[in-house]
Amino acid sequence: MRTDIAIGILIPFIGTSLGAAMVFVLKQNISENLQKILTGFAAGVMVAASFWSLLEPALESSAALGSLSFLPSAVGFLIGVGFLLFLDEVTPHMHFDHQEEGPKTGLKRTTKLILAVTLHNIPEGMAVGVVYAGFLSGSAGITSAGALALALGIAIQNFPEGAIVSMPLRAEGMNKGMTFLFGVLSGIVEPIAAFITIIAAGAVVPVMPYLLAFAAGAMMYVVVEELIPEMSEGKHSNWGTIAFSFGFVLMMVLDVALG
Numbered sequence: 001m002r003t004d005i006a007i008g009i010l011i012p013f014i015g016t017s018l019g020a021a022m023v024f025v026l027k028q029n030i031s032e033n034l035q036k037i038l039t040g041f042a043a044g045v046m047v048a049a050s051f052w053s054l055l056e057p058a059l060e061s062s063a064a065l066g067s068l069s070f071l072p073s074a075v076g077f078l079i080g081v082g083f084l085l086f087l088d089e090v091t092p093h094m095h096f097d098h099q100e101e102g103p104k105t106g107l108k109r110t111t112k113l114i115l116a117v118t119l120h121n122i123p124e125g126m127a128v129g130v131v132y133a134g135f136l137s138g139s140a141g142i143t144s145a146g147a148l149a150l151a152l153g154i155a156i157q158n159f160p161e162g163a164i165v166s167m168p169l170r171a172e173g174m175n176k177g178m179t180f181l182f183g184v185l186s187g188i189v190e191p192i193a194a195f196i197t198i199i200a201a202g203a204v205v206p207v208m209p210y211l212l213a214f215a216a217g218a219m220m221y222v223v224v225e226e227l228i229p230e231m232s233e234g235k236h237s238n239w240g241t242i243a244f245s246f247g248f249v250l251m252m253v254l255d256v257a258l259g
Contacts, residue, residue: 004144005132008151009194012124013187015155019162020183023170026163033239036231038160040240043227044247045157050216050223052255053131053150057142058212061134072209079210080123080217087119088225117165117186120226123218124154125190129197130211136198137205149258153251158187 058073065071131150134142166183170176197211231240 004148005136005198008132008148009125009128009191009198011148011151012121012128012154012158012190012194015158016121016162016187016190017184019159019164020166020180020187022163023166023176023179023183026167032234033237035164036234036237036240037243038164039227040231040243041247042157042160043223043231044244044249045153045251046219046223046227047244048248048251048255049127049150049153049157050219052252053146053153054127054212054216054219057131057134057146058209058216061212062209072207073213073216076210076213077217077220080214080219081221082217083214084123084218084221084225087122117161118189120161120222121158121187121190122193123215123222124158125193126197127215127219128154128190129194130208130215132194133198134208134212137208145258146255149251149254152258153254154190156250157247158190162187 055073055077058076059069062069062072128147128151131142131147135144135147162183165186166179169179169182174182231244
């Protein structure tokens with residue numbers, strides 16, 4: 001595998017690891033406003049990445065279909081949402097708030113939290129893998145800089161996510177070293193998912209628009225199902241919405257400037 005691509009698929013994992021490392025810096029609990037800010041920022045980054053880094057190249061790569069060029073993107077997007085919905089149904093699931101009981105699966109809260117975050121990281125890894133596969137195929141109008149922009153955007157999103165995850169684990173009584181380790185392990189699925197997607201996508205270039213839109217749908221599911229409710233719950237506050245706006249603009253700037 002090319003060095004630049006290997007680095008690209010590792011960047012989101014590095015973002016998660018750095019976020020998990022905040023357990024050594026921050027106090028035991030994250031304030032409600034800070035959690036809203038971090039979650040809103042992450043949601044903004046993911047929404048912008050879904051549009052500019054995934055759906056736009058998906059539409060461009062199927063332009064030859066004329067008035068039906070929307071079809072691959074629409075189908076892929078809905079399959080991506082359905083896939084995450086299915087995973088949510090069959091996997092023990094829990095919101096980021098460590099005080100929420102979640103479904104009665106018999107698992108500890110910390111175990112549910114780790115599984116939930118790992119689940120969220122799968123579509124992000126797939127998204128990076130699909131974009132790099134599109135770059136390698138040369139069929140989706142994706143540049144190396146554009147793929148790097150998506151990887152950086154997801155890494156930025158993963159940093160607050162890593163902090164949001166590691167701090168509740170620490171609050172549950174887990175020591176800092178183990179909390180950091182579990183945070184890192186929850187992110188290792190990203191480069192693995194990216195690598196598998198690159199290998200698989202290389203053999204199915206004709207369905208690249210579907211794969212790009214699939215990744216976008218999966219990411220948007222996470223935003224709507226998890227991040228937006230998290231940034232809006234509790235006492236009314238505009239911090240989450242403001243952070244969402246900054247995250248969206250930052251990702252848009254990265255994608256346009258580097259793409």
